[in-house]
Amino acid sequence: MNISFLGAAKTVTGSCYLVETKETKFLVDCGMFQGKANEVLLNTEEFSFNPGDLDFMLLTHAHIDHSGRIPKLHTDGFKGTVYATKPTVQLCGIMLPDSGHIQEMENEWTNRKRKRAGEPPVKPLYTLEEATDCLGLFKGVAYDEVISVSDDVRVRFKDAGHILGSAILEIWIRENNQETKVVFSGDLGNKGMPILRDPSIIGDTDYLIVESTYGDRLHTLKKETDKIERFISIISETISKGGNVVIPSFAVGRTQELIYDLNKHMDVFGDKVNEILNVPVYVDSPLATSATKIFRENLDCFDEEAKAYIANGDNPLDFPSLKFTQSPEESRKLNEKAESMIIISASGMCDAGRVKHHLKHNLWRKESTILFVGYQAEGTLGRKIQDGAKIVKLFGEEISVNARIESIDGFSGHADKEGLLSWIRSIGRKPKKIFVVHGEQGVAASFAQTITDELGLQCIVPSRGESYVISGGNIYEHVPSANARKRFRRLAVVEMLETLKEEFDELSEILKNDLKQEKSDVEIDEVAAKLKMVEKSIIEALK
Structure with a gap:
């Protein structure tokens, strides 16, 4: 068996892993690179394999950094099945066409710029139509069922607790009359997250590929009440000054959790919450609106607390002052309103979507607050603001950053260092080797060392393009072909x-x-x- 690490290797985005056996060739995830300009360029590169040779694909969850290049994979020749949980199939049904629309809009802007420079036009990464076409490849599977996806490969999807439908993959591969088990963690959620169940415990594995997004740090607000109290205090203080609170949020996952938490804690924090709930809360993202509907259709994936709310007649994803905007005109009008408001808008890293307009209208205002509740990848606009940039460029205009900038890591959909260690520790039969991925270079290396120091397990931190042969219980680094070496150089x-x-x-x-x-x-x-x-x-x- 050969595993090639083609994305999210010493970086957080672009998850893509090629697994090859004697009989079968498949991908785990095919995500988009996001953040730094040099990484975004990787999206347009030819795949280092022939997509037409793939037998199938396994998708851990719907986030674009895991699913966003599936349309390109399809247009480049992939005709196999994409296996994913049923909620993931539903979410990809809205997220990939939305991504296709964004590709078209950004391409239109790029070509206008190229035309002025006397350069020929370029094609988008993929179109809305191409994104829609690839959805016919998807097949929904249930959690916890072992399915045969080829003669030599079986797989089981376990709940990862990251977003609705997210999965840990248990994969059994038979070669030379011997079965080897490989587990891909996907993105692991925190314990006690709103709405979602905790990440599943894995009984055993021979080899583990584990994420490390927050592998070098601890979330500061562990207690739910501490997190919510800070959240509500920031909002209350901003409203009292007459400002707006702009919350860049992933359309899928974080937005629904924010809605749930605001609703859930109405009684706990009394007057402060009631004061906030008299202020309109706008979810300004058509994608988030559609995703919230999908959440409401998948109550069986909710945790027991959320199910209890529903059983008591409460809708945990709604409250009286919550409003969803649809049209661009509705979105624009928000910035014409004089009264304070809370705006939850995508994209979560501020590199696309309507949130950029809200940042343009609020970053310069001392009375407003920009509140980050999710991970900001290196190179993104969100990361620059979070790291203290004094001036940022939006739509070609320089905007002074005068607003209050806050971050609450307790809302993160990723487990922190202790959460990741605890999950690995819970595995019954420990892996022979762990591959640490989905983390910035220093973070992945730090977490790999932590695993070795605290759990006594050997780790590898692969670079993008590296391949490893697993045979007879041993691992050998596979030397790529001359063409592959040239491409990566x-x-x-x-x-x-x-x-x-x-x-x-x-x-x-x-x-x-x-x-x-x-x-x-x-x-x-x-x-x-x-x-x-x-x-x-x-x-x-x-x-």
Whole structure:
């Protein structure tokens, strides 16, 4: 058996793993790269395998960083079945067409820019129609049932507690009259998350591929009441100043949990919550609106607490001041209103969607608050704001960041370091080897070392493009073909160029803003001299 790590290896996005046996070839996930410009470029690269040779695909959940390149996979020749839980199939039914629409809109903007520069147009990654076409490949499966997906491969989907329909994959592969078990954690949720069940316990495995998004840190607000109290205090303080609270949120998962928590704690925090609930709460994302309907159709996936609310006649995903906007016109009108409001809008990392308009209208306002409740990948607009950027660019315009910036990690859909360790610790028969993925490079390495130090288990942190052969209980690193090596080396150079471009752009913004301040002739000459040195170094390097 051979496992190739083609995405979410020393990075968080682009999950994609190719598994090859003597008889079968399949993918686990095929997600979109997000965040840094150099990583986003990877979406347009040709796959390092022939999609037409794949027998099937296993999808852990619907988030775009796990599912977003399935339409491209299909247009490039994949005709097999995509196995996923039934809620994941439903969610992909709205999320992939939405992604196709975004690709078309961004491509239209790109081509206008290229036309002005005298450059030929380019095609989108995929279209709305292509995204819709690939949905015919999906097949829904139930949790906890072992199914045969080929003569030599069986699989079972277990609840991962990350978003509705998310799954841990238990995969049994038979080769040479011997069965090997491989487990893919997918994205693991926190224990005690609203609506969802806790991540399932796995009895045993020979090899484990585990995520590490928060593998180097602990969520600060462990107690649910602490998390909600801080959430409500931030909102209350902002409203008292006449500002808006803008919450960038993933349309699927985090939005529904925020609605649930606001509804659930009406009685616990009394007047403060009632004050908030008199303020309109707008979910400004058509995708989130559709996803909330799908949540309401899958009550069997809810935890016991949520089921009890429903049994008592309460709708945990609704309350009187909650409003859903649909049209772009409704969305625009929100920024014309004078009264305070709470706006929950996608995308969660602020790189697309309506939230960018709300940021443009609120980032400069000292009385408003931008509240992050989910992970912000490196290179995203959300991460820049979270890390303290003083000025950001939105729709070609520089916007000062004067608003209050807050983050609450207790809402995260990812387990923290202790949660991940606890889950690995709970596995009955421990794995012979663990592959640590889905984490930024330093985080993945740190978590791998933590696993070894605390659990005594050996880990590998694969790089993108690396392959490993598992045979007879041993692991061998597989040397990729010359073409594959060339492709990944070329991509590495592209990454370096894009990183340099980002750093130069950031330096340029800093210097331009610095020069707006009152400067002496000597200080201006010093800046000019430094830039001359940089220019000279670049010219020398290119000779």
